[in-house]
Amino acid sequence: MTFEPTLDFARRLDAQDPLREFRQHFLIPPAPNGSRDSLYFCGNSLGLQPRTARAAVERQMQNWQELAVEGHFKGETPWMHFHQRLQDASAQVVGAKPVEVVVMNNLTTNLHLLLVSFYQPTATRYKVLMEGGAFPSDQYALETQVRMRGLEPDDAIVELTPRPGEHTLRTEDILAKIAELGDSLCTIIMGGINYYTGQVYDMAAITKAGHAVGAMVGFDLAHAAGNIPLQLHDWDVDFACWCSYKYLNSGPGGVSGVFVHERFADQPDLLRLAGWWGYDEQERFKMRKGFRPMRGAAGWQLSNSAILTMAVHEAALAEHMAAGGMPALRRKSEQLTGYLEFLINRLELPKSRLEIITPADPAQRGCQLSLLVHQNGRDLFDHLMEAGVIGDWREPNVIRLAPVPLYNTFEDVFHVGEVLAEWAARQ
Numbered sequence: 001m002t003f004e005p006t007l008d009f010a011r012r013l014d015a016q017d018p019l020r021e022f023r024q025h026f027l028i029p030p031a032p033n034g035s036r037d038s039l040y041f042c043g044n045s046l047g048l049q050p051r052t053a054r055a056a057v058e059r060q061m062q063n064w065q066e067l068a069v070e071g072h073f074k075g076e077t078p079w080m081h082f083h084q085r086l087q088d089a090s091a092q093v094v095g096a097k098p099v100e101v102v103v104m105n106n107l108t109t110n111l112h113l114l115l116v117s118f119y120q121p122t123a124t125r126y127k128v129l130m131e132g133g134a135f136p137s138d139q140y141a142l143e144t145q146v147r148m149r150g151l152e153p154d155d156a157i158v159e160l161t162p163r164p165g166e167h168t169l170r171t172e173d174i175l176a177k178i179a180e181l182g183d184s185l186c187t188i189i190m191g192g193i194n195y196y197t198g199q200v201y202d203m204a205a206i207t208k209a210g211h212a213v214g215a216m217v218g219f220d221l222a223h224a225a226g227n228i229p230l231q232l233h234d235w236d237v238d239f240a241c242w243c244s245y246k247y248l249n250s251g252p253g254g255v256s257g258v259f260v261h262e263r264f265a266d267q268p269d270l271l272r273l274a275g276w277w278g279y280d281e282q283e284r285f286k287m288r289k290g291f292r293p294m295r296g297a298a299g300w301q302l303s304n305s306a307i308l309t310m311a312v313h314e315a316a317l318a319e320h321m322a323a324g325g326m327p328a329l330r331r332k333s334e335q336l337t338g339y340l341e342f343l344i345n346r347l348e349l350p351k352s353r354l355e356i357i358t359p360a361d362p363a364q365r366g367c368q369l370s371l372l373v374h375q376n377g378r379d380l381f382d383h384l385m386e387a388g389v390i391g392d393w394r395e396p397n398v399i400r401l402a403p404v405p406l407y408n409t410f411e412d413v414f415h416v417g418e419v420l421a422e423w424a425a426r427q
């Protein structure tokens with residue numbers, strides 16, 4: 001598509017946008033001066049609230065009020081089976097079979113639970129491969145998982161870093177490192193999208209290469225779920241987890257999703273940390289000794305479901321499905337992010353001042369663009385915030401901006417381009 005840097009052009013794209021009505025389904029915070037909506041470009045951190053979310057919570061408050069303990073088995077949405085209500089949509093979001101997914105806990109908790117099962121080091125096969133500069137929580141999770149097995153993080157954890165002068169990883173380098181580690185490689189755990197650069201990793205190729213050397217392969221999809229098309233089952237990924245509050249709009253601290261490939265569905269002896277909610281549902285209330293897991297990902301559940309946050313998640317997933325799911329969102333997303341990139345590339349600033357470190361190839365990125373600002377980065381960020389553009393700042397000098405296809409418009413992107421141009425003109 002050939003873009004034009006005019007408000008007219010942006011409005012034309014909005015008028016043709018098949019998803020244009022969805023913006024009205026979300027609550028957009030006002031700009032600091034209160035006169036209009038903010039330009040919300042921070043869905044990579046916390047997605048906006050669906051208008052239906054509040055009623056979904058109130059419905060469960062009502063059930064609690066009227067049914068109390070009976071709510072586990074009675075009413076339209078018995079809490080005992082509530083996780084099943086999220087299964088089909090979650091499976092679609094990540095390209096899985098329903099038995100391969102379950103929604104429970106929070107993301108870092110689930111990462112730990114999955115590593116208990118899928119990082120089982122031996123004396124010779126004990127290395128974990130991850131991206132350097134991964135999201136801090138993932139780093140801490142790995143570091144402590146490794147220590148828990150009596151290993152030293154410096155020895156057991158291998159980090160991938162870009163070539164000198166480059167900002168993102170090359171797939172060929174990732175695959176070469178996997179081959180080099182060979183028999184010593186126990187587990188690969190990477191982001192599906194790196195939170196800092198916005199780079200999408202080639203999950204299919206990484207999984208294939210990992211399996212070729214006998215390693216388990218998993219992904220943290222915090223920035224990928226609801227952002228890019230995923231085919232976890234077909235890619236043959238072993239395990240994955242994601243959060244629901246970024247591109248899945250399910251509220252601060254919202255529940256997390258877990259994927260465990262179907263080939264592990266009937267392996268009750270696969271080591272895991274168990275709780276009663278993962279116990280075979282038919283027999284759960286017999287309260288017997290000896291853990292017998294449910295089939296599939298559900299067998300990793302620990303506790304009875306967090307109904308209030310899961311109710312929000314159900315409402316939010318319904319918006320994604322109503323919009324046509326990932327195929328429809330992705331079509332718009334590529335254009336929306338492409339338009340932002342076009343406007344940034346027109347700024348009259350040399351690359352030595354400001355550059356986009358997110359890959360230019362749409363197949364290697366989602367919504368987000370990461371701007372590396374070599375001078376006065378904080379000043380640019382403050383300028384954006386004062387103008388009502390909500391992005392986020394990542395130390396030492398990156399601004400992340402994510403136009404989200406569910407609720408952002410081409411006009412939003414155009415205005416962000418204007419705000420950036422104002423600042424560039426002053427430099």
Ligand SMILES: *Cc1c(COP(=O)(O)O)cnc(C)c1O
Binds near residue numbers: 135138223
């Ligand atoms: C957002 C994010 C988290 C946050 O973890 P919580 O347990 O939900 O607080 C973890 N890992 C990655 C890669 C993230 O992007």
